[in-house]
Amino acid sequence: MRILVGVKRVIDYAVKVRVRPDKKGVVTDGVKHSMNPFDEIAVEEAIRLKEKKIAKEVVALSIGPTQAQETLRTALAMGADSAIHVEVPAGELERVQPLHVSRIISKLATEGKFDLVMVGKQAIDDDCNQTAQMTAAMLDWPQATFASKVEKDGDYLKVTREIDGGLETIKVGVPAVISADLRLNEPRYATLPNIMKAKKKPIKKMKASELGVDLTPTIEVISVEDPPVRAAGIKVDDVDTLIAKLKEAGRV
Amino acid sequence: MMLVRPGINKCISGFGGRALTKETKKCFSLNSCHFKVSACPVYGEDHREIQNTLKKIIDQDINPHVDQWEADGAFPAKEVFKKLGNAGLLGITKPTEYGGSALDFSYSVAANEQLGAVHCGAVPMAIAVQTDMSTPALARVGNDRLKREFLAPSIAGDLVSCLGVSEPGAGSDVASIKTRAERKGDDLIINGQKMWITNGCQADWICLLANTSAGPPHRSKSLMCVPMDTKGITIAKRIDKMGMRSSDTAQIFFEDVRVPADSIIGEEGMGFTYxxxxxxxxxxxxxxxxxxxxxxxxxxxxxxxxxxxxxxxxxxxxxxxxxxxxxxxxxxxxxxxxxxxxxxxxxxxxxxxxxxxxxxxxxxxxxxxxxxxxxxxxxxxxxxxxxxxxxxxxxxxxxxxxxxxxxxxxxxxxxxxxxxxxxxx
CATH class of the missing domain: 1.20.140.10 (Butyryl-CoA Dehydrogenase, subunit A, domain 3)
Structure with missing residues (x-):
């Protein structure tokens, strides 16, 4: 089995994001970026499937500017075998939406004869949670989203999913698309010898146009705003005042 | 909805989910700042990758325990060093034959800069003692026996080292140290004492500076590897300090401590220079x-x-x-x-x-x-x-x-x- 795993370069989780003065996005210049944490979990799971001999090869994919190669190097240092970088200049990156990403992934999955596509359930920058689902639809493959456990079951994969109110276990045939949830695993960190080895692993570069994917956006960003600042509360002396205040505010 | 992964000090919200560093302890963690990408001209992608790995170890395995270690007045060096050793971070500049990565010194500096993210001074200091204080001379000029016995396991994180230079009568004035190592047959007999030795209580071996001859002070000293369990070594005192609380600082006595003469690192008499x-x-x-x-x-x-x-x-x-x-x-x-x-x-x-x-x-x-x-x-x-x-x-x-x-x-x-x-x- 060959696995294609998608990794997105996002603003680091510890950074407090700031809205750009033109209100069309957030400040990304000079800000620390790293691999989307959910994608890291997907990479880890793919590598574990390889270590369990369920998979033969793990290929990491990232779409973005030159710096996306740093994210791919991280995936390679964790244990992916090779990588594909679909280059999109930094200035055009905001045009790339989950629909385009899904088109690129499905194209590569078909051309590269992959048996499994793995991605994080969502990226922590736009929180879209769409790529896995749309990719499965385009490929017409079964999907197992929000996976918290992936096991082999004969010719199938048994996937435990986190859903409202509990866990659901489903069986999917391969080829399939899996999206990783938080509790699937704890990703390893790249060791220094593996960081050095990763430099020798190949990264194949290509453009979206070479895959026949048009990056014209289907959504226009009108305005990006800071979340409203929470107003200070007040302390009341007793229950009567509380009820009076709530009535005043029209809550009871 | 917050989903908290058990065991790690990080939580990622499931919806609208930027991952957040969860503040479990007081106000010690930095929850927002203008994170700048370090603009060092000598740092490349690999330097940053090393820093990323180290940051993960600090966030997961060090910072959540620092308050406890500070209160205890000690940190488990063996445990922490093993984690760093497994990640290859204790041998960044050291030769590959002994488990290192043979990278230039800028990589070590990048790691040390990241190590500053630990929420105390003591733990980074202890790690720096191992990587940049007690082992550089050994790696550069030590003989193969010493490198196999002391350097390789220190790089792997299996041994903890300390550096024995300061004495009660000689701190910054290194030339005035009194500890002697006299040759007797194929052995060296060490007598004297060392003071303010970081990692001294937990160390498995000491990189010791001692006088091996009576000549001029800059040519009379040698560096040597001495196992801390050798007969005649006494850890007299765990020094109580105003800061660096979780670091163990020892006063160590040497009384007729016998080690083979080939324990000398590099050339005899070159210790001061090294x-x-x-x-x-x-x-x-x-x-x-x-x-x-x-x-x-x-x-x-x-x-x-x-x-x-x-x-x-x-x-x-x-x-x-x-x-x-x-x-x-x-x-x-x-x-x-x-x-x-x-x-x-x-x-x-x-x-x-x-x-x-x-x-x-x-x-x-x-x-x-x-x-x-x-x-x-x-x-x-x-x-x-x-x-x-x-x-x-x-x-x-x-x-x-x-x-x-x-x-x-x-x-x-x-x-x-x-x-x-x-x-x-």
């Missing part, structure tokens, strides 16, 4: 370690001063506060630039003693200024043991004393400037 070379790396490591704590407390002070109200406005809105913090951050950036310049020259093979001495002096002075001025803006909170700024105030005070005191650095700089008077007769 130690002086070793000091350059130690001092650059020290400067690198001092940067992140200063960034951290300046940022925490900004956050605290912004939300703390006095006389009808935030503390931060007082010009003396925000201007002072701007001045301090400026100084930090200048020190950072000096370090990078020194590292660049050192990697290119140049003698950096003068520049490194200036950097070491400035680092020792600046951490005192930054921690003192920031602490002042925390008011009463700053005087409690509940905040990082007071811990750093205590811990970082050592930087003007250890690894060559400020006054020793001034002496070295004066020597280069040609202004040092001739020694008194």
């Amino acid at each position: 130690q002086m070379q070793q000091f350059q790396e130690e001092r650059m490591a020290g400067i690198a370690l001092s940067l992140a704590p200063m960034d951290l407390i300046i940022n925490q002070t900004i956050e605290y001063a912004r939300q703390r109200q006095a006389f009808g406005r935030s503390i931060l809105d007082n010009q003396v506060v925000h201007f002072t913090l701007a001045e301090l951050q400026t100084e930090v950036e200048l020190l950072r630039s000096l370090l990078y310049r020194a590292v660049e020259s050192y990697v290119a093979g140049q003698d950096v003693t003068e520049l490194v001495s200036m950097g070491k002096l400035k680092s020792g002075r600046l951490v005192r200024e930054v921690s003192d001025k920031c602490l002042q803006f925390w008011g009463g909170m700053g005087f409690t043991n509940e905040v990082l700024v007071s811990r750093m105030y205590r811990d970082l005070r050592l930087l003007s004393i250890g690894a060559g005191a400020d006054e020793v650095m001034l002496g070295i700089i004066c020597k280069f400037m040609g202004t040092l008077p001739a020694p008194a007769r």
